[in-house]
Amino acid sequence: METSLPIRYLDRLDLDALRGLAGAVPYQLLATDLFPRIEVWIRRDDLLDPLISGNKAYKLLFNLMDARERGIEKIITCGGAWSNHIHAVAAAGRRFGFQTVGIIRGERPRNLSATLRDAERFGMELKFVSRDLYRRRAQENFLQLVDIRYQDALFVPEGGANLAGVRGAKFLGQTIAATLPGKFDQVWLACGTATTLAGVQWGLNTAKVTGVPVLKAGASFFSQIDTWLAALGEGPGSASLCEGYECGGYAKFPDYLRQFMLNFEHQSGVPLDPVYTAKLAFALHSEIRKGKVAAGSRVLLLHSGGLQGRRGMAL
Numbered sequence: 209m210e211t212s213l214p215i216r217y218l219d220r221l222d223l224d225a226l227r228g229l230a231g232a233v234p235y236q237l238l239a240t241d242l243f244p245r246i247e248v249w250i251r252r253d254d255l256l257d258p259l260i261s262g263n264k265a266y267k268l269l270f271n272l273m274d275a276r277e278r279g280i281e282k283i284i285t286c287g288g289a290w291s292n293h294i295h296a297v298a299a300a301g302r303r304f305g306f307q308t309v310g311i312i313r314g315e316r317p318r319n320l321s322a323t324l325r326d327a328e329r330f331g332m333e334l335k336f337v338s339r340d341l342y343r344r345r346a347q348e349n350f351l352q353l354v355d356i357r358y359q360d361a362l363f364v365p366e367g368g369a370n371l372a373g374v375r376g377a378k379f380l381g382q383t384i385a386a387t388l389p390g391k392f393d394q395v396w397l398a399c400g401t402a403t404t405l406a407g408v409q410w411g412l413n414t415a416k417v418t419g420v421p422v423l424k425a426g427a428s429f430f431s432q433i434d435t436w437l438a439a440l441g442e443g444p445g446s447a448s449l450c451e452g453y454e455c456g457g458y459a460k461f462p463d464y465l466r467q468f469m470l471n472f473e474h475q476s477g478v479p480l481d482p483v484y485t486a487k488l489a490f491a492l493h494s495e496i497r498k499g500k501v502a503a504g505s506r507v508l509l510l511h512s513g514g515l516q517g518r519r520g521m522a523l
């Protein structure tokens with residue numbers, strides 16, 4: 209007997225197509241000894257689409273729907289050599305017919321990262337800029353500084369961190385609210401820019417949302433979240449941060465984290481990425497061991513994707 213697994217992917221750039229896919233993302237109960245006395249589930253947004261995966265998909269697709277509506281055909285964005293966002297933009301540009309330009313931090317290396325090789329293969333034009341210039345990416349005149357033609361283009365900030373991105377994350381929060389298997393006490397997710405945290409918390413409304421920062425950003429996270437929500441006409445939200453699990457800083461992968469990640473994967477069968485979701489799971493594990501999570505709680509982890517970035521780490 210022949211069986212074939214249907215591969216789901218986003219075949220149209222519209223809200224209904226995204227709703228269909230997002231609504232079908234599986235939830236999985238984690239059967240491990242890593243979260244004693246707590247019932248932990250994981251929502252597998254890494255499985256949303258083979259190439260446009262995780263939280264980046266939601267943030268990006270809302271940007272692309274805006275661009276399409278405005279008749280814009282060119283997307284400019286920026287990121288590092290292993291950026292999940294760059295990868296998603298390149299793939300989505302290819303699939304939905306946008307020209308894409310990626311401004312990449314640093315000199316062009318002799319050997320491109322697997323992420324950037326994919327991006328070029330998907331048709332993205334890569335523009336390498338010095339780290340000094342790259343630091344000015346939030347400046348109004350950044351595109352002039354890096355000498356890119358930006359007329360008739362949409363500039364999407366690094367990571368998809370803009371209002372359209374927050375609306376996309378809100379859509380993810382609403383989807384979670386509509387599809388959660390039962391009642392949950394807490395939803396945990398990894399934070400880079402906190403765009404996803406702001407949006408999910410807004411869309412989810414009920415369960416308490418905890419964000420685990422993967423870099424040391426301190427209070428700027430909260431002011432960022434409040435800025436997003438204020439711009440969208442919402443009051444400050446009720447999300448909280450669980451700090452102290454940056455594990456040395458952004459993209460740092462100390463041995464204890466590697467050991468934890470491999471153990472988690474071995475026990476659960478769920479692959480994580482070293483930059484975001486490994487720190488997320490490690491934070492929950494550690495907080496439970498410190499007695500910070502009430503016994504009997506039901507907790508949902510958001511798998512925000514990023515598995516393509518694993519190729520950058522020796523595991």
Ligand SMILES: *Cc1c(COP(=O)(O)O)cnc(C)c1O
Pocket residue numbers: 262263264292293367369398399400401402403404405481484485512513514515
């Ligand atoms: C970018 C990213 C995040 C962080 O999302 P923010 O909205 O920037 O906080 C979390 N997980 C993964 C896998 C990512 O790629």
